Amino acid sequence: MDIAAIDYWANSGNSFLHRSSALGKGLAALAFVAATVMASSPFLLLAIYLLLAAGVFASRLPARRLFSIAAYPTLFALLFVASRWNGGLATPALILLKTLTAAQAMVLLIATTPYPDLFAALGRVTPGLLGDGLFVTYRSFFILLREMGRMLTALRLRGGMRPRQFASNLGNLSRALGMLLVRAVDLSEKLYAVLRIRGYRGRLVTGSRWHTMSGNDLFPLAAGVAALGLALLAALSPALWASSNGLVLVSAAVVAGVTLVAQKTRDTAHRAPGEGQDSGLRIHDSESRTRNRGIMQSSQHSAVSGRRSDDEVARVSCVRHVYPDGTEVSLCGLDFVAHRGEKVVILGPNGAGKSTLLNHLLGLLRPTEGEVVVLGHDPAREFGAIQPRLGVLLQDVDEQLLGPTVADDVAFGARNAGHGEEQSRAMAYRSMKRLGVLHLADKVPHYLSGGEKRKVALAGALVTDPDLLVLDEPFEGLDPRSRGELVALLTELHRERGLTIIVTTHHVDLLPVLADTVYLLVDGGHIVASGTPEEVFSRPGLLRESSIEPPTLTLLFQRLLEAGVDLGMPMDVEDAAQRLLALAKHKASA
Amino acid sequence: MSHLHIPDGVLPLWLVALGWLLVGAILLLVSRRLGKVERGRQLPLLGVMAAVMLVGMSTEIVPIAYHTNLSVLAGIVLGPALGFLAAMVVNLILALFGHGGITVVGLNTLVVGAEAALGYYLFRGLWSLLRRRQRSPAVAAGVATALTLMLSTTLMIGIVGLSNLDPSTHVAVGPESLTFRNPFEHGFLSSELAAVEAGNEVASSAPALDLPAFAKLVFALALIGWVLEALLTGAIVGFVHRVRPDLVSRERAAVATSVGPLRKSEPYDGRGGGLPSGDQPQHQEGRPG
Numbered sequence A: 001m002d003i004a005a006i007d008y009w010a011n012s013g014n015s016f017l018h019r020s021s022a023l024g025k026g027l028a029a030l031a032f033v034a035a036t037v038m039a040s041s042p043f044l045l046l047a048i049y050l051l052l053a054a055g056v057f058a059s060r061l062p063a064r065r066l067f068s069i070a071a072y073p074t075l076f077a078l079l080f081v082a083s084r085w086n087g088g089l090a091t092p093a094l095i096l097l098k099t100l101t102a103a104q105a106m107v108l109l110i111a112t113t114p115y116p117d118l119f120a121a122l123g124r125v126t127p128g129l130l131g132d133g134l135f136v137t138y139r140s141f142f143i144l145l146r147e148m149g150r151m152l153t154a155l156r157l158r159g160g161m162r163p164r165q166f167a168s169n170l171g172n173l174s175r176a177l178g179m180l181l182v183r184a185v186d187l188s189e190k191l192y193a194v195l196r197i198r199g200y201r202g203r204l205v206t207g208s209r210w211h212t213m214s215g216n217d218l219f220p221l222a223a224g225v226a227a228l229g230l231a232l233l234a235a236l237s238p239a240l241w242a243s244s245n246g247l248v249l250v251s252a253a254v255v256a257g258v259t260l261v262a263q264k265t266r267d268t269a270h271r272a273p274g275e276g277q278d279s280g281l282r283i284h285d286s287e288s289r290t291r292n293r294g295i296m297q298s299s300q301h302s303a304v305s306g307r308r309s310d311d312e313v314a315r316v317s318c319v320r321h322v323y324p325d326g327t328e329v330s331l332c333g334l335d336f337v338a339h340r341g342e343k344v345v346i347l348g349p350n351g352a353g354k355s356t357l358l359n360h361l362l363g364l365l366r367p368t369e370g371e372v373v374v375l376g377h378d379p380a381r382e383f384g385a386i387q388p389r390l391g392v393l394l395q396d397v398d399e400q401l402l403g404p405t406v407a408d409d410v411a412f413g414a415r416n417a418g419h420g421e422e423q424s425r426a427m428a429y430r431s432m433k434r435l436g437v438l439h440l441a442d443k444v445p446h447y448l449s450g451g452e453k454r455k456v457a458l459a460g461a462l463v464t465d466p467d468l469l470v471l472d473e474p475f476e477g478l479d480p481r482s483r484g485e486l487v488a489l490l491t492e493l494h495r496e497r498g499l500t501i502i503v504t505t506h507h508v509d510l511l512p513v514l515a516d517t518v519y520l521l522v523d524g525g526h527i528v529a530s531g532t533p534e535e536v537f538s539r540p541g542l543l544r545e546s547s548i549e550p551p552t553l554t555l556l557f558q559r560l561l562e563a564g565v566d567l568g569m570p571m572d573v574e575d576a577a578q579r580l581l582a583l584a585k586h587k588a589s590a
Numbered sequence B: 001m002s003h004l005h006i007p008d009g010v011l012p013l014w015l016v017a018l019g020w021l022l023v024g025a026i027l028l029l030v031s032r033r034l035g036k037v038e039r040g041r042q043l044p045l046l047g048v049m050a051a052v053m054l055v056g057m058s059t060e061i062v063p064i065a066y067h068t069n070l071s072v073l074a075g076i077v078l079g080p081a082l083g084f085l086a087a088m089v090v091n092l093i094l095a096l097f098g099h100g101g102i103t104v105v106g107l108n109t110l111v112v113g114a115e116a117a118l119g120y121y122l123f124r125g126l127w128s129l130l131r132r133r134q135r136s137p138a139v140a141a142g143v144a145t146a147l148t149l150m151l152s153t154t155l156m157i158g159i160v161g162l163s164n165l166d167p168s169t170h171v172a173v174g175p176e177s178l179t180f181r182n183p184f185e186h187g188f189l190s191s192e193l194a195a196v197e198a199g200n201e202v203a204s205s206a207p208a209l210d211l212p213a214f215a216k217l218v219f220a221l222a223l224i225g226w227v228l229e230a231l232l233t234g235a236i237v238g239f240v241h242r243v244r245p246d247l248v249s250r251e252r253a254a255v256a257t258s259v260g261p262l263r264k265s266e267p268y269d270g271r272g273g274g275l276p277s278g279d280q281p282q283h284q285e286g287r288p289g
Helices: A003-012 A022-038 A042-058 A063-071 A074-084 A090-111 A115-123 A128-157 A166-197 A215-236 A238-270 A279-301 A354-361 A383-389 A406-416 A421-435 A450-462 A480-497 A508-514 A533-537 A540-545 A552-562 A573-589 B013-034 B039-057 B071-096 B105-129 B136-163 B192-198 B211-243 B250-258 B281-285
Strands: A312-322 A328-331 A336-339 A343-347 A369-374 A390-393 A468-472 A500-505 A517-521 A527-531
Touching: A003 A090, A003 A128, A022 A042, A022 A090, A022 A115, A022 A215, A042 A063, A042 A090, A042 A215, A042 A238, A063 A090, A074 A090, A074 B211, A090 A115, A090 B071, A115 A128, A128 A166, A128 B013, A128 B039, A128 B071, A166 A383, A166 B039, A166 B071, A166 B211, A215 A238, A312 A354, A312 A500, A328 A354, A336 A500, A343 A354, A343 A480, A343 A508, A354 A369, A354 A468, A354 A500, A383 A390, A390 A450, A406 A421, A406 A450, A421 A450, A450 A480, A480 A500, A480 A508, A500 A508, A508 A533, A517 A533, A527 A533, A527 A540, A533 A540, A540 A552, A552 A573, B013 B071, B013 B105, B013 B136, B039 B071, B071 B105, B071 B136, B071 B211, B105 B136, B136 B211
Parallel strands: A343 A500, A343 A517, A390 A468, A468 A500
Antiparallel strands: A312 A328, A312 A336, A312 A369, A517 A527
């Protein structure tokens, strides 16, 4: 099955079939299938197939591949053929044509309809869990397929998948599938956490435009009705059908032929250098660069903008957690406290317990010992009370983006908070505009770049204007430009809204602009230090003990201090340059 | 090998309708059973396991181009109720891609859903029998898969056998619709097909289903599939039992069948087996200090 290719065609195509509604095409496809089921004449089936072929040409998608994908199931139908074969060709032709025609109708439908629209339509006629299950399955499929692809690539690179090594290949494939299963269950747990955090109330797919019909629906509906009409004609008036089937067949062939010629002519006329659907991305890239420059400047100017308050937003007091495998994380030492309007960074190497701390704050873990209070509540027991005031950005945003489109995803939290459809859309519009992702509103999230996905997830987290924003390793996998852009965005949001931000990271270079307060964790979850970035950087030995490499500037000025030149501890390059220039001028004047 | 993708239009409508009715009844039972559990808990597990089945179907074994089914594995992990739902989701998506007819999703779901449910019970039973052996989960899963596929393939053959009607004469409109005349009998389409039909041989010599021949053919081909699927499922379960034993454990079995321990709004245990922390007291109680 070529699910990934078909999904790409559905989202990237630009024919009138792509622009017609899921409802119109769905009804047309059902009409084609009904006609196919009713048909008992190979000529009728051939006529229906030719009408579908016209649709394939009209879709302007790779016709040969669409035909071959629909033809694949006929291999299975050969078994049915073999069981009924009497030496003639009529029955085999009938069975194979039925299989081919029905499959072609469905393949054409799914290759021209983005899955969110299709599943929104299906969700209306299936029980809730099934409807949502379809969506989660399809969404998870791409995540898991990518995982599987990575694992198989790694296997091949390491010689684990070779021709003529059947037993070895089978063993390696089972390991890969086993690992995939484990990761799938992990993914399901994260999805559960996301659903919970985002206030899932039992209906995932909403707000799609699947039912908005237009003039583009005319052709598929007319073709479907024509197919059904022919089938009814053949059933109800066999004599009339017998006298006209040749004409019908020729007409259908002419329709398919004309569509093919028209499509080829149109392709030739419209083919031009640079034509493609990534032009939007290029515009977006240039916009991003422009915005990035501005944001970087503003973020540098607002490096020390945090204002402390005595109001505690979150507190974790000597929490201990034992995982099912026996691993123990003890978040003791200093208490973790975040005050209202404060930017708090949790710094620590991999495995130090940053995620454990965060999961306690989010109520995803219940402490074995100790106390966790967030916004005045125990998050594990009273999560419902804090959820509307909480925004979360998970490390892997792929697991967080649940909406069929960006706009839907951003509005998800607002809908769950009980706002009406119109108000939710308005809130989503404001949030997308603020985050600079309004141009992505109708895109399917899993086709966005890593930076765009994070911004979309952030827009979704901020849509309800939360008091507390929690971000788990938000800079992982981002290039320096996107990282700087995200830091600047967070700083601006903090300045505008005064919300409390808690971030986990091991990017020490970002601390000066990102943190009012830093908590330093070592292996096992021990909180060994807290303070301003200046205070933490002034103790490079402690950073090294925590397996964190201090920033280069810190190392340089520490070295100068050890050599007897005390210039303090600069927080950024500009600050360091000023101090060094002052020293040089002093030396020159002396 | 039960994964045959029965296409649209080759089975009689009464059988297709019966398939939908049976599936509808089973879904009703499943819904009642699962209704006690928070949907936000079921949905992700259902979705990702159905996705794993689809990924398995998209991954071929080099060099024989066989793809896995993993329905028994889904049953082992999800339990019979959610496993049946996962089978339905997978069949719906497959039908959208032309793999199996959209009208026969009901019948196809009965076959694949039966694999998930039967596989689950057989695995549990066999594992209990082999409990003391080191490789017992892998062996139990392998044997359960082979047995389940054998039974589900028989079920599929039984369904086709029930049809025992020629699609060209009984599908929808009866034999009278076959009395058409080939308009190209002397023209460019005067092929063998046309010649046969022109003499109305279709109606007179419409072949009935040769069920024994069909069964022999399917069983012969299916044998390869059973062996491969059993080997793969056994190896996967063996691997998972080493890496994350909780996923195929008895405790999980209890969750999958009774669905009792899953309670609304309970936090999960992070790195554990997908169960709320309260469901695994053995890990919490044995803490030091």
